Amino acid sequence: MTELPTRFHDWFAARGWHVHPHQQEMLDRADAASLLLIAPTGGGKTLAGFLPTLAELAEGGHQGLHTLYISPLKALAADIRRNLGTPIADMDLPVRVEDRTGDTSSHVKRRQRADPPHILLTTPESLALMLSYEDAPRIFAGLKRVIVDEIHALSESKRGDQLMLALARLQTLVPGLRRVGLSATVEDPEGIGRFLARHPDPCEIIHADPGPDPDISMLQTDEAPPWSGGGGKYAIPAVLDQVRRHRTTLIFHNTRAQAEIFFHELWLANEDALPIGIHHGSLAREQREKIEAAMVRGDLRAIVCTGSLDLGIDWGDVDLVIQIGAPKNVKRLVQRIGRANHRYNAPSKALLVPANRFEIVECVAALQAVRERDLDGDPRGPGPRDVLCQHILISAAAGPFDADDLYAEVTSAGAYAGLSRAAFDDCLDFVATGGYALRAYDRWQRLVQRDGQWQLRDPRASRRIRMNIGTIQDSDLLKVKMRGRGGAPLGEIEEGFAATLTPGDTFLMGGRVVRYESLREMTVEVTRRADKPPKIATFMGTKFATSTQLSQRILSMFRQDGWPELPGHTAEWLALQRDRSKLPEADRLLIESFPHDGREHTCVYGFAGRNAMQTLGLLLTARMEEMGLHPMGFVSTDYAVLIWGLDRLEDPAPLFQAENLRNAFETWLAGNAVMKRTFKASAVIAGLVDRTASPGQRKTGKQATFSADILYDTLRRYDPDHLMLQITREEALKGLVDFGRIEEMLARTSGRIDHVTLPRVTPLAAPLFLEAGRVPVEGAATERLLEEEAERLMETAGLDTLEPAPSRWRVPY
């Protein structure tokens, strides 16, 4: 137990503050080996985390590092340093605080290793890097506490797995280390506790007062939402009206592309020229910082944003959060709502804007869940093995290690507690020898065993290991800047999108229409000349699937006799569906077949989330192709997949037999583009291929390294059981393929299929016809498209006439 020194009480009193109960409790239980604080946004969480540290350091006398603070955001580390500076200066505490991130200069980093501050603020990647140095034991000697901020966010990604392996290492270096986690409201605090604590030790959990219920409702608009789509454009007048009536509004979108379009439309309608900005992860840092600074000064009335503002700096002035599009996930919605009204004990105010008719139902279901404090979330799976491979490399860079010791250390991280010795040894073998069926590298092993200790064969390899540390996926991005010397950087677009642009094309960037002029040294140069309708840039960024729990709520709403909680037009729509066909049920699978526009259509209401429904569409069309039903394409949403083709599906039952579906899945999966993308990400993390230099750093005239796709194909051909292919499969199943949700759908409906055959389109299926993202079913289509395009281009260029012979010519062997 840590007593708060008198000068702290005086400091609080001088500011008219008092110590919150949860802050006092953090002090009382400061000796706990693991301590997790669950508090809503604005609950003084960070100060609660640091109070015990400041109290312990207040008397002076501590030498070296005392507390390590880890946050997912670099910006947050810098922000905390400023915030801690106030009490430390006011109370004249003998405490030195510094941050250390990718932005810290190398000479400061060197000095920090030689003479660490009392409190070091850093990120998971920078910590992993520090642990890769031989002098790590000296840097961390004397460390007492580690504070993991926003642990709920970190626990959802591989960055969290890497961090927990790093904490396991730290605990070996400093056995008395105490772990503290700070989390927003989550559905499973015990799960986060197991993630944080040293396995199998318990984690103490403190719940702060969750505060009053949020004031949350659906935005009333004069115009009804459209039948499909995701933009929320119809709501712009109502949104502007709300912005006018509040001090500061955050307008959240689910994707960056939607944020860009909405922002553009908003400005076209913004007759009062209200100061409104945009903020998302693909904008240049300079642009984002400008917006953040304007926000802090109170210069902005609204910010159109994405998940990039889910975490971070507290902005006290926000009094309204608007969520455009169904929230997909109740937990994230609650965390977003918390960003309004950071004053503790004031209710947060939020409005939901369904983007289309079906999302009205989803929004109402989400509102109910928020009111009942029923949060969703999937249990964490076991720790990924690509991250483990990187951790083994990091350990080797730090010095020789014993495999038994490392195995014991790794399994003390909650996520890896269930890791078998055999699975660990596979990873170690992969790191040491490549793990290939063909033992080719006996002379050139990366790790060799000397006197029972594993170590790098060539110590110079440690440099390459350090350069590749981290688990964040970089896609190939190109910088965008205004043309001319010293033109302002605007942000980044995907290389693939840039390749679709020709000079003169326009696109949206930071809410402005810009014109593509040229590609210069791998930087896209643009001007302001907006003389064409803009193309929509594609951004990497996750598209979230509607959570299982939210889907279940929607299905239970369908069981009601009537829907007084829904707007009239929506309730009538559902009633009409019930009248004409059926409404989907949780324990049955509704499938409708009907002709439309000369094609046979089949609609499957699987309610398994967009990723799984997309996978289901691919699998079903592949099976229908085999059955000779000539499917031509499909489109999927979070709740259904609509397939069209030449022949009517008479009996869907065989299609949905779990065994058939699983077999089709295995065949389909191996050759899928999703697998290649997943392989690339895992291969970088596991240290098989280097993190590529971003295209902007590539020198002209120099070839890029060959693509990871080639490695994937080579492994599949010659070494199909290789560890990297096993890891790829595990990761793909969890992520984009989401086959788990298809399994869940099959288990829940268990062969109970309602196949309804109708003469025409049903009310519930109708919006799917307007949905974007139709996927054509094709075989050799790429070759055919390529041929057409080549002919078209040659013709356009007038080159076809120069051709001495037909452009296709069979070689007469």
Place this chain on the structure above:
Amino acid sequence: MNGHAFEFAGTRLVAQGSGALWWPEQRLLCVSDLHLGKSERMARRGGAMLPPYEVRDTLARLERDIEAADPARVVCLGDSFDDVAAAGALEDAALDWIARLQAGRNWVWIVGNHDPAPVALGGALVETYEDGPLTFRHIAAPAAQGEVSGHYHPKAALSLRGRQVTRRCFLHDASRLIMPAYGTYTGGLRWTDPVFGELLPGPGRAILTGQRAHAVPLPRSVATG
């Protein structure tokens, strides 16, 4: 085998979908930048330990091309080995395989920047090989005519109704032909790179590799870079 036939320096050549060049008149098959032993070299230097299957994959493809065309002469246009030590480290099975491919044919190794020294394999080692109007060398020389070279590993990127397709490719204009890399583990240089604008200033053409070779005009943005 689907190739694309075209006129170059008064000869009739066929760019194969595999990335090999076939000159029917001389029964000459040319491949460039095999980079055999790349995985061994990277591992030796403490780099990545790549799947050690690229030698057999590259040779298997070369064997298919040789079997289909039955060339009298095979020209390897330089960087056939990732370095001289990698050539020396080839397994016996690979050496035997190469010897089998060479049997009964005239085989020319052109030196590249990766493999400047002779290797203990059959065939002739030369800086350049001239045959009629064509000159074969590894790196394009200034003001050359009828030149076939490699080194740059060109690759094309096209957008097909929103789908991005990249392929290794041949690039040529009236005086120069630049070959795609043939080795399994070889990266590519975008056809829009300024270096190609300098080497191929005239109206040029790219021939994309793949199941079938397709010719498209070389985008002119290379000149403005």
